[in-house]
Amino acid sequence: MTDNPGYLVSKVLSKEEVAHRCFKIGFDSILKFQPGQFVMIWLPDIDEIPMSISHSGPDFTGITVKIVGEATEALGSVSKGDRIRVRGPYGKGFEPSGERPLLVAGGIGAAPLLPLAKQLAGRKSKIRAIIGARTQNELVLTDEFSDLGAETEISTDDGSAGFHGTAAELCRETVGKLEFDSIYCCGPEPMIVTIVEIAQRNGIWGQASVEKMMKCGIGICGSCAISDRLVCRDGPIFDLAHLDELHSMNKIF
Amino acid sequence: MNVSIEVELFGQRMKNPTMLASGILGTTADLLLSAVKGGAGAVVTKSIGKKPRDGHANPTVFEYNCGMLNALGLPNPGIDHFEKELSKLKGKEIFFIGSVFGSDGSEFSELAVRMERAGASAVELNLSCPHAKGLGAEIGSDPESVEIITQAVASSVEIPVIAKLTPNTSDIVALGKAAERGGADAVVAINTLKAMAIEPYLRKPALGNVIGGLSGQAVKPVGLRCVYELYEALDIPIIGAGGIESGIDAVEYLMAGASAVQVGTAIRGKGMAIFAEICAEIEDFMRSEGYKEVGDLRGLAHD
Numbered sequence A: 001m002t003d004n005p006g007y008l009v010s011k012v013l014s015k016e017e018v019a020h021r022c023f024k025i026g027f028d029s030i031l032k033f034q035p036g037q038f039v040m041i042w043l044p045d046i047d048e049i050p051m052s053i054s055h056s057g058p059d060f061t062g063i064t065v066k067i068v069g070e071a072t073e074a075l076g077s078v079s080k081g082d083r084i085r086v087r088g089p090y091g092k093g094f095e096p097s098g099e100r101p102l103l104v105a106g107g108i109g110a111a112p113l114l115p116l117a118k119q120l121a122g123r124k125s126k127i128r129a130i131i132g133a134r135t136q137n138e139l140v141l142t143d144e145f146s147d148l149g150a151e152t153e154i155s156t157d158d159g160s161a162g163f164h165g166t167a168a169e170l171c172r173e174t175v176g177k178l179e180f181d182s183i184y185c186c187g188p189e190p191m192i193v194t195i196v197e198i199a200q201r202n203g204i205w206g207q208a209s210v211e212k213m214m215k216c217g218i219g220i221c222g223s224c225a226i227s228d229r230l231v232c233r234d235g236p237i238f239d240l241a242h243l244d245e246l247h248s249m250n251k252i253f
Numbered sequence B: 001m002n003v004s005i006e007v008e009l010f011g012q013r014m015k016n017p018t019m020l021a022s023g024i025l026g027t028t029a030d031l032l033l034s035a036v037k038g039g040a041g042a043v044v045t046k047s048i049g050k051k052p053r054d055g056h057a058n059p060t061v062f063e064y065n066c067g068m069l070n071a072l073g074l075p076n077p078g079i080d081h082f083e084k085e086l087s088k089l090k091g092k093e094i095f096f097i098g099s100v101f102g103s104d105g106s107e108f109s110e111l112a113v114r115m116e117r118a119g120a121s122a123v124e125l126n127l128s129c130p131h132a133k134g135l136g137a138e139i140g141s142d143p144e145s146v147e148i149i150t151q152a153v154a155s156s157v158e159i160p161v162i163a164k165l166t167p168n169t170s171d172i173v174a175l176g177k178a179a180e181r182g183g184a185d186a187v188v189a190i191n192t193l194k195a196m197a198i199e200p201y202l203r204k205p206a207l208g209n210v211i212g213g214l215s216g217q218a219v220k221p222v223g224l225r226c227v228y229e230l231y232e233a234l235d236i237p238i239i240g241a242g243g244i245e246s247g248i249d250a251v252e253y254l255m256a257g258a259s260a261v262q263v264g265t266a267i268r269g270k271g272m273a274i275f276a277e278i279c280a281e282i283e284d285f286m287r288s289e290g291y292k293e294v295g296d297l298r299g300l301a302h303d
């Protein structure tokens, strides 16, 4: 398929269960990407779905998938050697910034933040990460963040590990105690809404990864529109200030 | 030399002959406005039906350098919701055309009336989507249905009625004439060409719906031929579409007989700014070739 170099049929190289019904999968394509960008992964006869790139190496690219329905179930069921079709990367990634960045992940939201943490670590930023989940066995990629030197705190909604409460609540507490010059987040919408508010109130610049239904992924169908922006082309990473503006106009969330 | 690219289409003035084609980002009021900001003379909404519709399963697109396939399957929020979206355009200086699809004349008419009420300057009948069962090209490739549906709509609304034709036929002129007989004020040619792609390493068709529609550069010669043939046979204006990426592409369509042009797939690469770019290139062409009015280009390729 030389005519469309962005479309790659790739072989699965590795698969590892990193949390309850959550898998880290590496495939043999080398993609030049920015943290926060995503790919569209096609599971034949089922669906094609967006996945953030969560890790990479010299000879592979990887995603981390949380099983929530039919397509993610199929993706979580691939075996080493299976073929999947990947196209991308698409969208606009995070802009790494700040000497003391705070990363806040809710659930599988840790996936796009991991390569950002790696990039920030390379810039010698003093990273603090909050990884939240509903319960202990759903915490994703916490060791990976620690291994990059991020000071990592965890939160669980049910108190089974770490802070008892949501990642957003822990974020509020943390921002009250320590100084940060940037906040990056990805997770459920209520979490993003809260963090937008925390960042605005404390005058901290930041970005969030936003989810919308993706069809084309290439900015032509309008499925992922928020106002006049397209999540697949202008996002999925948006400045918190912009999200605040959209939120106040009732155009998002 | 002063050149003018203003056009008059069924009695309404457009600041230039370019339009946003239906289905390309026309899903929200803000996106339609961004096309106007990008320089479009008019914008066509996504095709809207009576009820919300999810469309086909992904993958819904497949790209080539020379074009793309789509099998979105007319996903849309339904007219009830879309009417609210369009109300955000009230009071804005915008020439918008409401695109609708249905399964028969009464459904088309009902939707057209709603579009008229929502402030549409004209209504475009999608008689040509090649990948939706019982809709679009499935009814739009039969001249009799085209005439009946066009007539039903034309007798229900005051605003101009535009029939969008399918190239997936051996005789597009018969479809154009049927639309004209039915009372259409203009036709659009072309919608996408029925096509498919196969992913050899997975041994599968590459679109969820298997069959989709080809658009972009690859279809320009087909679009030009359709407009050329229609111009010879019809009295009503023709709006050209298919693979227009530059001012020169647009000029070719005008010379084939188009009064205006629609741009879709090319937005993939360049965004909405492409409209201003195309207009500037049309003006450059007119200056260098000595034409004052863009209308003077119309049909020049005919004897």
Ligand SMILES: Cc1cc2nc3c(=O)[nH]c(=O)nc-3n(C[C@H](O)[C@H](O)[C@H](O)COP(=O)(O)OP(=O)(O)OC[C@H]3O[C@@H](n4cnc5c(N)ncnc54)[C@H](O)[C@@H]3O)c2cc1C
Pocket: A038, A047, A048, A049, A050, A051, A052, A053, A054, A063, A064, A065, A066, A067, A068, A069, A070, A071, A072, A073, A108, A111, A112, A210, A211, A212, A213, A214, A215, A236, B058
């Ligand atoms: C930019 C982006 C990056 C993402 N990154 C990851 C990631 O790294 N890891 C991960 O596990 N998940 C990620 N997701 C979410 C993932 O795409 C959905 O969980 C998946 O599509 C669900 O499909 P399903 O068939 O398993 O579930 P379904 O039962 O079909 O749907 C479950 C939920 O997923 C959403 N969803 C379904 N299809 C799509 C689609 N085409 N586009 C967007 N949302 C959809 C639906 O709104 C629904 O709420 C990302 C989503 C986006 C938009």
Ligand SMILES: Cc1cc2nc3c(=O)[nH]c(=O)nc-3n(C[C@H](O)[C@H](O)[C@H](O)COP(=O)(O)O)c2cc1C
Pocket: A220, A221, B021, B022, B023, B024, B046, B047, B070, B072, B074, B099, B126, B129, B164, B190, B191, B192, B214, B215, B216, B217, B219, B241, B242, B243, B244, B262, B263, B264, B265, B266
């Ligand atoms: C992604 C996509 C979605 C489309 N959706 C519609 C639609 O809803 N209604 C319609 O009448 N035409 C639709 N079309 C057809 C276009 O409006 C246009 O007629 C065709 O693509 C040829 O023009 P182009 O080559 O400039 O794209 C769609 C085309 C594409 C590529």
Ligand code: FES
Pocket: A213, A214, A215, A216, A217, A218, A219, A220, A221, A222, A223, A224, A225, A230, A231, A232, A233
């Ligand atoms: S998914 Fe089609 S425009 Fe974003």
